[in-house]
Amino acid sequence: MNRIPFLVSIPHGGVEVPEELRERMALSAPDLRYYSDPCSLQIFDLSDTVEALTSTPISRLAVDLNRPPYHLPPSHPDGVVKTRTVDGRAVYRDGMIPDPTLIHRILLRHYFPFHDGIDRTIDTGRIRIGVDCHTMLPVGPPAHRDAGRRRPLICLGNNGDAEGDPLPGTLTTCPPSWLQVLSREFSREFPGDGAVRLNDPFAGGFVCIMHFWRRGIPWIQIEVNRGLYDQDALHGFSEPESSRLQDLRRRIRAALIRFWEGVRDSPDPL
Numbered sequence: 001m002n003r004i005p006f007l008v009s010i011p012h013g014g015v016e017v018p019e020e021l022r023e024r025m026a027l028s029a030p031d032l033r034y035y036s037d038p039c040s041l042q043i044f045d046l047s048d049t050v051e052a053l054t055s056t057p058i059s060r061l062a063v064d065l066n067r068p069p070y071h072l073p074p075s076h077p078d079g080v081v082k083t084r085t086v087d088g089r090a091v092y093r094d095g096m097i098p099d100p101t102l103i104h105r106i107l108l109r110h111y112f113p114f115h116d117g118i119d120r121t122i123d124t125g126r127i128r129i130g131v132d133c134h135t136m137l138p139v140g141p142p143a144h145r146d147a148g149r150r151r152p153l154i155c156l157g158n159n160g161d162a163e164g165d166p167l168p169g170t171l172t173t174c175p176p177s178w179l180q181v182l183s184r185e186f187s188r189e190f191p192g193d194g195a196v197r198l199n200d201p202f203a204g205g206f207v208c209i210m211h212f213w214r215r216g217i218p219w220i221q222i223e224v225n226r227g228l229y230d231q232d233a234l235h236g237f238s239e240p241e242s243s244r245l246q247d248l249r250r251r252i253r254a255a256l257i258r259f260w261e262g263v264r265d266s267p268d269p270l
Helices: 029-034 100-122 176-189 206-215 242-263
Strands: 004-010 050-055 129-136 154-157 196-198 219-225
Touching: 004 100, 004 242, 050 100, 100 206, 129 206, 154 176, 176 196, 176 219, 176 242, 206 219, 219 242
Parallel strands: 004 050, 004 129, 129 219, 154 196
Antiparallel strands: 154 219
């Protein structure tokens, strides 16, 4: 099978902490697992299907690749270097939040190379679409705008509205017609009323927006509900059976291949 010309990005699958930050962390190894995108590295391992795949072993709590590099503590507790988890827990021990010099060193080592690598891969001319891949909690956490609300099985984002159309004063990172085609293909794999939603609860993060602006190819964010594979997703994390992860990967692969077959001969949308 010919590879489809996609670049798959998995920015939140890692659980490692850079050595300089380990003694500062207030969170345990299970915490780091829970607050990552658990199993995203396995679910979205489409390296046999897509042209390129990029990921990181580093925990998003240490360095969040899906945040702007200028969203720094203390002004941005959920920024590129986090001081609070999504449910309000302290990431670092008292008095041990990294100072600007350490943050700069960490970003130079782990953040900027990730994004530079994406740009270099796109510049080869082999990539037509970027796909930023995540998993999400089944219910919105307390501090999120959808707090307490059940989430869809699949969320597809292009920085637009519920139909994929541009919001006032913004650009979408993928043509609405393309996102709607992708939505139909995911609905074939994940049927049910409201099982697939556009830009709700996530419209797309920094990876999609920045690399769309910088290189101009379409970008789509995909969020998979953890409830599809993790039976304890509402309360913690339980290691799922590998067969569940393989089935999810198969269904995602099938949806993406059919989507590409449906849009590849379309005029350049941008």
